[in-house]
Ligand SMILES: Cc1cc2nc3c(=O)[nH]c(=O)nc-3n(C[C@H](O)[C@H](O)[C@H](O)COP(=O)(O)OP(=O)(O)OC[C@H]3O[C@@H](n4cnc5c(N)ncnc54)[C@H](O)[C@@H]3O)c2cc1C
Ligand code: SF4
Ligand code: SF4
Ligand code: SF4
Ligand code: SF4
């Protein structure tokens with residue numbers, strides 16, 4: 001008999017870091033020692049009985065297999081439990097990876113433009129680090145990232161220490177003036193408009209809160225990006241992750257299996273219910 | 275003019291004169307027993323209204339959501355329905371000025387199950403009330419048949435004490451004189467007579483059928499809390515598993531929550547897809563309340579205070595703030 | 597063809613029940629549901645379809661996935677044991693088809709091992725419907741009330757006996773178990789069957805036309821038709837719990853930090869909670885969106901992914917039991933009346 005797809009594997013939370021005031025990072029290893037085999041922008045279901053499970057993007061790149069990394073924002077029961085009950089050394093359950101993941105083939109040899117907002121950097125980070133680790137496969141890389149305040153920026157060691165050393169252009173912004181902040185001030189879509197990247201040969205990948213995504217998509221189209229050049233990820237409520245429990249549907253598509261990564265061209269062909 | 279025509283005329287006139295911007299009534303369906311709630315915003319739609327002996331839906335509860343987007347709603351109400359209106363008024367969930375009540379005196383509604391049991395379902399096209407009879411319009415040669423209405427009335431109608439609307443702005447037709455033909459507490463007493471074990475087994479069997487769709491709650495005019503505890507998930511008071519304990523838990527909690535507020539309309543039992551005799555529980559509680567606090571009927575007078583809706587400092591049970 | 601006399605059914609059930617779990621439609625108050633057969637069960641083979649669909653026997657309303665234990669910090673999971681062979685006896689042709697509609701959902705990779713395991717060990721003994729209920733409209737979906745293509749054994753009601761027609765390997769095996777309880781049918785009975793089938797073929801007209809409904813719905817997401825239907829809905833989910841093809845579920849934990857279980861249980865797209873996300877957003881915030889989703893899933897989304905096959909078998913349960921008469925047949929008719937791209941497309 002094949003393995004039950006909704007049965008978790010045993011795992012250990014090895015390390016926890018406070019990322020932003022409401023987000024923590026969890027470094028997880030599997031107890032069975034087998035690889036997890038994920039692709040950038042795929043997700044995993046983390047289990048913390050008796051509270052339940054919830055789905056999170058795997059924010060670590062498959063090229064850095066030491067840990068599976070997650071950035072978890074506290075919103076409800078499972079996330080609260082992860083924040084306050086789970087400690088370094090706590091055993092949890094994990095299943096996945098879920099989702100179609102990022103279509104790497106589409107971006108080889110291209111210029112890449114990443115646009116992230118808030119915790120939306122979590123899924124992008126997996127792909128960004130993947131690209132840095134296979135840097136020669138891509139041409140120019142630009143990252144635009146913003147959060148409400150400097151404190152709310154995720155993965156500070158990446159954006160302030162590691163990525164500036166990489167061959168990439170990094171543009172940071174926060175929503176409101178803050179003491180000591182010398183970069184751009186304004187919403188991510190505003191910054192995008194200000195930076196006005198040219199669309200030729202570029203693939204744009206964006207993730208963030210729904211409202212940001214909406215304006216970023218509009219902004220990119222205004223800059224001349226074609227729907228095929230724009231890739232985003234969606235978030236819907238998910239339970240099974242395997243296309244059966246029904247709730248993550250957009251029309252006939254189940255986002256847990258057919259998504260969460262879609263090009264704008266694909267989204268335009270789907271019903272507007274997300 | 276028959277009641278259907280009167281209903282249509284009334285609705286059209288209300289909407290044309292902008293006396294209300296919404297009319298909620300009953301429409302017709304493909305089957306003789308269907309009487310879906312109908313929502314009208316312009317007079318042209320009034321032709322879809324239909325009176326039949328199946329206008330069982332109590333429309334009062336729709337007011338909660340509809341009044342969020344409408345100034346004033348006109349509502350067709352039977353006697354039992356008006357007790358629901360009074361409940362909502364009493365709980366300050368609706369304002370009297372925001373509703374226009376068109377009372378429909380009710381001589382009792384027909385029970386499809388009883389018709390079915392008598393072999394009348396297939397080929398039955400229409401049922402109409404005429405005096406003490408139902409006129410059944412049948413497919414084929416026979417055409418029509420007259421049967422005594424009393425044999426095919428809903429149990430709750432046989433037990434009804436308020437066939438005429440208790441609160442209304444207008445009345446369609448004459449008030450009806452309708453004696454209560456059955457004692458609503460008879461079933462309660464019968465179940466109560468059972469030895470404890472048997473009674474427990476009885477309820478186990480009934481409640482084991484519950485699928486926890488919460489239709490009983492959703493249709494109930496007494497269940498009008500802004501946030502129902504069964505919808506809370508942190509903590510989750512009742513688990514979602516299909517277990518007898520959870521089903522019992524749900525049904526017991528709900529019946530306690532509406533103690534003193536249940537208007538005895540029977541909508542919960544009708545809406546229940548699993549044929550669970552919920553009224554036996556509700557009436558048992560009505561009976562207990564009567565014993566403890568004296569005779570009280572909910573939804574009769576919107577200005578009174580329900581027995582469990584009040585507190586006096588000398589209450590022997592004290593008061594817990596937690 | 598073989599037959600079994602109705603007087604021998606009790607013997608047959610006793611024999612089958614000794615070998616596997618045997619489920620039959622059993623009467624309780626006014627309700628007929630599939631239940632594990634025991635001697636003395638009030639079996640009712642006359643009622644057309646059970647109140648709850650037999651999907652419960654393949655996809656239980658709630659089902660343990662695993663139990664967990666945490667001992668000295670070590671967390672372990674133990675998968676729920678699989679179940680053994682079972683026979684569903686007396687399942688109607690619409691419900692047989694409904695299982696064929698659940699199959700692609702649960703078999704699709706990664707396959708659901710609980711469902712698959714049960715399904716592979718289930719033998720379906722179907723009884724044709726001589727007198728469909730007034731709310732049955734299975735024929736609109738090409739289902740024949742007298743014949744279930746997907747049954748392992750088909751029984752034809754000939755009054756005092758059933759003609760027995762095994763269809764599959766599992767069916768043949770079951771017929772073997774029936775052994776000497778089966779007799780050779782007389783020629784007259786086989787002729788009688790032919791007459792029944794001819795009569796049924798000509799009597800199957802209820803006028804519900806599904807032609808073009810799927811295609812029309814492609815353009816009707818924003819149509820005003822939903823306005824007309826959703827407002828009466830009480831969001832009780834009865835229409836989905838009672839539906840033999842609905843497969844949506846929730847996953848929940850039950851227990852203490854030390855031990856407990858994770859289970860799944862039926863859920864419904866008619867509930868607010870179903871799509872409500874932790875941080876507050878809900879893509880289907882109102883009954884309008886949810887009622888639309890139910891009908892769109894049944895009549896458009898599912899067919900889109902499954903060669904145009906509708907996700908409804910016309911069993912009529914939702915028609916009978918929706919407390920506010922939100923009738924899928926009426927919805928289908930109204931959709932049929934709409935011209936593609938016509939009026940009402942912008943609400
Ligand atoms: C593809 C994908 C990737 C994701 N990646 C990440 C990630 O990398 N990091 C991250 O932090 N999050 C991520 N999420 C979001 C994450 O899955 C949710 O935040 C998480 O499931 C919340 O779980 P919870 O148990 O803490 O909240 P919940 O407690 O789940 O809430 C439980 C349920 O209760 C109900 N509920 C909650 N609040 C209310 C309310 N106010 N009113 C009524 N009902 C309510 C809802 O039905 C809710 O779903 C991702 C989601 C998806 C789909
Ligand atoms: S509990 Fe039942 S009878 Fe009582 S008010 Fe509610 S729906 Fe009516
Ligand atoms: S309506 Fe019936 S089945 Fe549904 S929750 Fe209430 S008692 Fe249970
Ligand atoms: S059964 Fe009727 S009222 Fe209940 S959710 Fe379905 S359509 Fe709505
Ligand atoms: S939608 Fe209604 S008629 Fe169709 S299969 Fe489901 S319950 Fe039966």
Ligand code: SF4
Pocket residue numbers: 246836839841842843844863864865866889890891893894
């Ligand atoms: S989405 Fe709704 S209609 Fe479709 S299977 Fe799930 S509950 Fe049924």
Ligand code: FES
Pocket residue numbers: 237238239240241242243244245246247248249254255256257
């Ligand atoms: S999460 Fe269950 S179908 Fe997508």
